[in-house]
Amino acid sequence: MAEDIDIDIAALQKRMDGALTSLRQEFLSLRTGRASxxxxxxxxxxxxxxxxxxxxxxxxxxxxxxxxxxxxxxxxxxxxxxxxxxxxxxxxxxxxxxxxxxxxIPELNEERRRELAKLAGHYAENARVAVRNVRRDGMDQIKKAKADGMGEDDSKIWSDEIQELTDQAIKNIDKALDSKQEEIMQV
Incomplete structure:
Protein backbone atom coordinates (compact mmCIF):
# COMPACT_ATOMS: atom_id res chain seq x y z
CA MET A 1 0.00 0.00 0.00
CA ALA A 2 1.11 3.59 -0.59
CA GLU A 3 1.24 4.31 3.16
CA ASP A 4 4.08 1.78 3.60
CA ILE A 5 6.41 3.60 1.19
CA ASP A 6 8.93 6.12 2.50
CA ILE A 7 8.07 9.19 0.38
CA ASP A 8 7.98 12.28 2.58
CA ILE A 9 5.43 14.55 0.91
CA ALA A 10 5.51 16.97 3.86
CA ALA A 11 9.26 17.52 3.40
CA LEU A 12 8.79 18.13 -0.34
CA GLN A 13 5.95 20.58 0.42
CA LYS A 14 8.15 22.38 2.96
CA ARG A 15 10.99 22.73 0.44
CA MET A 16 8.62 24.08 -2.22
CA ASP A 17 7.17 26.55 0.29
CA GLY A 18 10.74 27.56 1.12
CA ALA A 19 11.31 28.53 -2.53
CA LEU A 20 8.25 30.81 -2.39
CA THR A 21 9.36 32.32 0.93
CA SER A 22 12.81 32.99 -0.50
CA LEU A 23 11.25 34.60 -3.59
CA ARG A 24 9.13 36.92 -1.44
CA GLN A 25 12.25 37.91 0.51
CA GLU A 26 14.06 38.74 -2.74
CA PHE A 27 11.04 40.77 -3.89
CA LEU A 28 11.33 42.92 -0.76
CA SER A 29 14.73 44.15 -1.91
CA LEU A 30 13.28 45.47 -5.20
CA ARG A 31 12.62 49.18 -4.96
CA THR A 32 9.17 50.11 -6.23
CA GLY A 33 9.26 53.88 -5.80
CA ARG A 34 7.52 53.57 -2.45
CA ALA A 35 9.35 53.68 0.85
CA SER A 36 9.65 50.42 2.76
CA ILE A 105 12.86 57.80 -2.37
CA PRO A 106 12.91 59.22 -5.93
CA GLU A 107 10.28 58.40 -8.55
CA LEU A 108 11.24 55.54 -10.83
CA ASN A 109 11.40 56.28 -14.55
CA GLU A 110 9.77 53.94 -17.07
CA GLU A 111 13.05 52.31 -18.13
CA ARG A 112 14.02 51.52 -14.52
CA ARG A 113 10.54 50.09 -13.86
CA ARG A 114 10.94 47.73 -16.81
CA GLU A 115 14.39 46.65 -15.56
CA LEU A 116 12.98 45.94 -12.09
CA ALA A 117 10.04 44.01 -13.57
CA LYS A 118 12.49 41.92 -15.61
CA LEU A 119 14.61 41.32 -12.50
CA ALA A 120 11.48 40.19 -10.62
CA GLY A 121 10.81 37.74 -13.47
CA HIS A 122 14.37 36.43 -13.14
CA TYR A 123 13.88 35.90 -9.38
CA ALA A 124 10.61 34.07 -10.07
CA GLU A 125 12.26 31.81 -12.64
CA ASN A 126 14.93 30.88 -10.09
CA ALA A 127 12.15 29.96 -7.64
CA ARG A 128 10.42 27.84 -10.32
CA VAL A 129 13.71 26.02 -10.98
CA ALA A 130 14.05 25.34 -7.24
CA VAL A 131 10.51 23.89 -7.16
CA ARG A 132 11.24 21.71 -10.20
CA ASN A 133 14.38 20.43 -8.50
CA VAL A 134 12.30 19.43 -5.46
CA ARG A 135 9.86 17.68 -7.83
CA ARG A 136 12.76 15.82 -9.44
CA ASP A 137 13.98 14.69 -6.01
CA GLY A 138 10.49 13.39 -5.21
CA MET A 139 10.28 11.54 -8.52
CA ASP A 140 13.71 10.02 -7.85
CA GLN A 141 12.39 8.76 -4.51
CA ILE A 142 9.48 7.11 -6.35
CA LYS A 143 11.84 5.48 -8.88
CA LYS A 144 13.92 4.10 -6.02
CA ALA A 145 10.80 2.82 -4.27
CA LYS A 146 9.64 1.18 -7.53
CA ALA A 147 12.99 -0.58 -7.73
CA ASP A 148 12.41 -1.74 -4.13
CA GLY A 149 9.04 -3.26 -5.03
CA MET A 150 6.45 -0.45 -5.13
CA GLY A 151 3.54 -1.23 -7.42
CA GLU A 152 2.60 0.71 -10.54
CA ASP A 153 -0.64 2.01 -8.99
CA ASP A 154 1.13 3.34 -5.91
CA SER A 155 3.87 5.01 -7.94
CA LYS A 156 1.19 6.67 -10.09
CA ILE A 157 -0.61 7.97 -6.96
CA TRP A 158 2.64 9.39 -5.55
CA SER A 159 3.66 10.89 -8.89
CA ASP A 160 0.28 12.60 -9.24
CA GLU A 161 0.51 13.98 -5.70
CA ILE A 162 4.01 15.37 -6.26
CA GLN A 163 2.93 16.88 -9.59
CA GLU A 164 -0.06 18.50 -7.88
CA LEU A 165 2.24 20.03 -5.23
CA THR A 166 4.54 21.29 -7.98
CA ASP A 167 1.69 22.82 -9.99
CA GLN A 168 0.35 24.59 -6.89
CA ALA A 169 3.79 25.94 -5.93
CA ILE A 170 4.43 27.28 -9.45
CA LYS A 171 0.95 28.83 -9.50
CA ASN A 172 1.76 30.61 -6.20
CA ILE A 173 5.09 31.84 -7.62
CA ASP A 174 3.36 33.17 -10.73
CA LYS A 175 0.75 34.92 -8.59
CA ALA A 176 3.47 36.55 -6.45
CA LEU A 177 5.34 37.63 -9.61
CA ASP A 178 2.23 39.16 -11.19
CA SER A 179 1.52 41.07 -7.99
CA LYS A 180 5.11 42.37 -7.72
CA GLN A 181 5.30 43.37 -11.38
CA GLU A 182 2.00 45.23 -11.07
CA GLU A 183 3.36 47.02 -7.99
CA ILE A 184 6.59 47.93 -9.82
CA MET A 185 4.83 49.24 -12.94
CA GLN A 186 2.34 51.29 -10.93
CA VAL A 187 3.07 55.00 -11.43
Whole structure:
Protein backbone atom coordinates (compact mmCIF):
# COMPACT_ATOMS: atom_id res chain seq x y z
CA MET A 1 0.00 0.00 0.00
CA ALA A 2 1.11 3.59 -0.59
CA GLU A 3 1.24 4.31 3.16
CA ASP A 4 4.08 1.78 3.60
CA ILE A 5 6.41 3.60 1.19
CA ASP A 6 8.93 6.12 2.50
CA ILE A 7 8.07 9.19 0.38
CA ASP A 8 7.98 12.28 2.58
CA ILE A 9 5.43 14.55 0.91
CA ALA A 10 5.51 16.97 3.86
CA ALA A 11 9.26 17.52 3.40
CA LEU A 12 8.79 18.13 -0.34
CA GLN A 13 5.95 20.58 0.42
CA LYS A 14 8.15 22.38 2.96
CA ARG A 15 10.99 22.73 0.44
CA MET A 16 8.62 24.08 -2.22
CA ASP A 17 7.17 26.55 0.29
CA GLY A 18 10.74 27.56 1.12
CA ALA A 19 11.31 28.53 -2.53
CA LEU A 20 8.25 30.81 -2.39
CA THR A 21 9.36 32.32 0.93
CA SER A 22 12.81 32.99 -0.50
CA LEU A 23 11.25 34.60 -3.59
CA ARG A 24 9.13 36.92 -1.44
CA GLN A 25 12.25 37.91 0.51
CA GLU A 26 14.06 38.74 -2.74
CA PHE A 27 11.04 40.77 -3.89
CA LEU A 28 11.33 42.92 -0.76
CA SER A 29 14.73 44.15 -1.91
CA LEU A 30 13.28 45.47 -5.20
CA ARG A 31 12.62 49.18 -4.96
CA THR A 32 9.17 50.11 -6.23
CA GLY A 33 9.26 53.88 -5.80
CA ARG A 34 7.52 53.57 -2.45
CA ALA A 35 9.35 53.68 0.85
CA SER A 36 9.65 50.42 2.76
CA UNK A 37 11.81 49.67 5.78
CA UNK A 38 12.58 46.22 4.32
CA UNK A 39 14.52 47.93 1.49
CA UNK A 40 17.30 48.49 4.02
CA UNK A 41 17.48 44.87 5.27
CA UNK A 42 20.39 43.79 3.03
CA UNK A 43 22.50 46.87 3.90
CA UNK A 44 25.32 46.18 6.34
CA UNK A 45 27.21 48.83 8.34
CA UNK A 46 30.82 48.61 9.53
CA UNK A 47 30.36 49.18 13.26
CA UNK A 48 32.37 48.40 16.37
CA UNK A 49 34.84 46.23 14.48
CA UNK A 50 32.22 44.08 12.72
CA UNK A 51 29.34 44.39 10.28
CA UNK A 52 25.72 44.69 11.35
CA UNK A 53 22.41 45.45 9.64
CA UNK A 54 21.28 49.08 9.48
CA UNK A 55 18.24 48.33 11.63
CA UNK A 56 20.58 47.39 14.51
CA UNK A 57 22.24 50.82 14.39
CA UNK A 58 19.09 52.89 14.72
CA UNK A 59 15.32 53.06 14.49
CA UNK A 60 14.03 52.78 10.93
CA UNK A 61 10.74 54.58 10.22
CA UNK A 62 8.63 55.30 7.15
CA UNK A 63 6.92 58.61 8.01
CA UNK A 64 5.54 59.18 4.51
CA UNK A 65 5.25 57.16 1.26
CA UNK A 66 8.49 58.49 -0.27
CA UNK A 67 10.66 58.91 2.83
CA UNK A 68 12.57 56.60 5.16
CA UNK A 69 14.20 57.94 8.31
CA UNK A 70 16.85 56.30 10.44
CA UNK A 71 17.31 57.65 13.96
CA UNK A 72 20.89 56.50 14.67
CA UNK A 73 21.34 55.61 18.35
CA UNK A 74 25.09 56.24 18.59
CA UNK A 75 26.05 59.65 17.19
CA UNK A 76 29.53 58.29 16.37
CA UNK A 77 27.89 55.83 13.94
CA UNK A 78 26.14 58.42 11.76
CA UNK A 79 28.98 58.64 9.21
CA UNK A 80 29.31 54.84 9.00
CA UNK A 81 25.56 54.41 8.41
CA UNK A 82 25.56 57.20 5.81
CA UNK A 83 28.53 55.60 4.00
CA UNK A 84 26.82 52.19 3.98
CA UNK A 85 23.67 53.74 2.50
CA UNK A 86 25.60 55.62 -0.20
CA UNK A 87 27.55 52.52 -1.29
CA UNK A 88 24.56 50.14 -1.08
CA UNK A 89 23.57 50.49 -4.73
CA UNK A 90 19.97 51.44 -3.90
CA UNK A 91 20.39 54.74 -5.71
CA UNK A 92 19.22 56.71 -2.68
CA UNK A 93 21.02 59.84 -1.48
CA UNK A 94 20.97 60.06 2.35
CA UNK A 95 20.50 63.47 4.00
CA UNK A 96 22.00 63.79 7.51
CA UNK A 97 20.03 65.96 9.92
CA UNK A 98 21.61 65.59 13.37
CA UNK A 99 21.09 62.01 14.61
CA UNK A 100 18.46 61.41 11.91
CA UNK A 101 19.30 60.27 8.40
CA UNK A 102 16.56 60.93 5.85
CA UNK A 103 16.29 58.84 2.71
CA UNK A 104 14.05 60.46 0.08
CA ILE A 105 12.86 57.80 -2.37
CA PRO A 106 12.91 59.22 -5.93
CA GLU A 107 10.28 58.40 -8.55
CA LEU A 108 11.24 55.54 -10.83
CA ASN A 109 11.40 56.28 -14.55
CA GLU A 110 9.77 53.94 -17.07
CA GLU A 111 13.05 52.31 -18.13
CA ARG A 112 14.02 51.52 -14.52
CA ARG A 113 10.54 50.09 -13.86
CA ARG A 114 10.94 47.73 -16.81
CA GLU A 115 14.39 46.65 -15.56
CA LEU A 116 12.98 45.94 -12.09
CA ALA A 117 10.04 44.01 -13.57
CA LYS A 118 12.49 41.92 -15.61
CA LEU A 119 14.61 41.32 -12.50
CA ALA A 120 11.48 40.19 -10.62
CA GLY A 121 10.81 37.74 -13.47
CA HIS A 122 14.37 36.43 -13.14
CA TYR A 123 13.88 35.90 -9.38
CA ALA A 124 10.61 34.07 -10.07
CA GLU A 125 12.26 31.81 -12.64
CA ASN A 126 14.93 30.88 -10.09
CA ALA A 127 12.15 29.96 -7.64
CA ARG A 128 10.42 27.84 -10.32
CA VAL A 129 13.71 26.02 -10.98
CA ALA A 130 14.05 25.34 -7.24
CA VAL A 131 10.51 23.89 -7.16
CA ARG A 132 11.24 21.71 -10.20
CA ASN A 133 14.38 20.43 -8.50
CA VAL A 134 12.30 19.43 -5.46
CA ARG A 135 9.86 17.68 -7.83
CA ARG A 136 12.76 15.82 -9.44
CA ASP A 137 13.98 14.69 -6.01
CA GLY A 138 10.49 13.39 -5.21
CA MET A 139 10.28 11.54 -8.52
CA ASP A 140 13.71 10.02 -7.85
CA GLN A 141 12.39 8.76 -4.51
CA ILE A 142 9.48 7.11 -6.35
CA LYS A 143 11.84 5.48 -8.88
CA LYS A 144 13.92 4.10 -6.02
CA ALA A 145 10.80 2.82 -4.27
CA LYS A 146 9.64 1.18 -7.53
CA ALA A 147 12.99 -0.58 -7.73
CA ASP A 148 12.41 -1.74 -4.13
CA GLY A 149 9.04 -3.26 -5.03
CA MET A 150 6.45 -0.45 -5.13
CA GLY A 151 3.54 -1.23 -7.42
CA GLU A 152 2.60 0.71 -10.54
CA ASP A 153 -0.64 2.01 -8.99
CA ASP A 154 1.13 3.34 -5.91
CA SER A 155 3.87 5.01 -7.94
CA LYS A 156 1.19 6.67 -10.09
CA ILE A 157 -0.61 7.97 -6.96
CA TRP A 158 2.64 9.39 -5.55
CA SER A 159 3.66 10.89 -8.89
CA ASP A 160 0.28 12.60 -9.24
CA GLU A 161 0.51 13.98 -5.70
CA ILE A 162 4.01 15.37 -6.26
CA GLN A 163 2.93 16.88 -9.59
CA GLU A 164 -0.06 18.50 -7.88
CA LEU A 165 2.24 20.03 -5.23
CA THR A 166 4.54 21.29 -7.98
CA ASP A 167 1.69 22.82 -9.99
CA GLN A 168 0.35 24.59 -6.89
CA ALA A 169 3.79 25.94 -5.93
CA ILE A 170 4.43 27.28 -9.45
CA LYS A 171 0.95 28.83 -9.50
CA ASN A 172 1.76 30.61 -6.20
CA ILE A 173 5.09 31.84 -7.62
CA ASP A 174 3.36 33.17 -10.73
CA LYS A 175 0.75 34.92 -8.59
CA ALA A 176 3.47 36.55 -6.45
CA LEU A 177 5.34 37.63 -9.61
CA ASP A 178 2.23 39.16 -11.19
CA SER A 179 1.52 41.07 -7.99
CA LYS A 180 5.11 42.37 -7.72
CA GLN A 181 5.30 43.37 -11.38
CA GLU A 182 2.00 45.23 -11.07
CA GLU A 183 3.36 47.02 -7.99
CA ILE A 184 6.59 47.93 -9.82
CA MET A 185 4.83 49.24 -12.94
CA GLN A 186 2.34 51.29 -10.93
CA VAL A 187 3.07 55.00 -11.43
Missing amino acids: ASMLDPIMVEAYGSTMPVNQCGTVNVPEPRMITINVWDKGMINAVEKALRTSGLGINPVVDGPIIRLP
